[in-house]
Amino acid sequence: MSTATENKRVSNMTVRELKSLIRDTISELVDPDYGMELRPGVAETLRKSMKSKKRTPVEKVASELGLKW
Numbered sequence: 001m002s003t004a005t006e007n008k009r010v011s012n013m014t015v016r017e018l019k020s021l022i023r024d025t026i027s028e029l030v031d032p033d034y035g036m037e038l039r040p041g042v043a044e045t046l047r048k049s050m051k052s053k054k055r056t057p058v059e060k061v062a063s064e065l066g067l068k069w
Contacts, residue, residue: 010018027034038046062069 008017013021024035059069
């Protein structure tokens with residue numbers, strides 16, 4: 001969200017701006033990383049991981065993180 005929008009009063013917003021604000025707020029609540037960009041290196045690592053056939057069972061990941069599954 002731009003600084004201009006952050007400092008704007010709701011009463012001065014257009015309907016379109018208000019809807020956009022609501023949409024962005026909900027998206028941020030559901031996904032705290034909403035609107036953020038991945039560094040190119042991280043994106044490439046994710047692409048390689050998705051192409052790999054190697055998988056780790058969720059039970060093993062949960063165990064390693066100390067989570068009950």
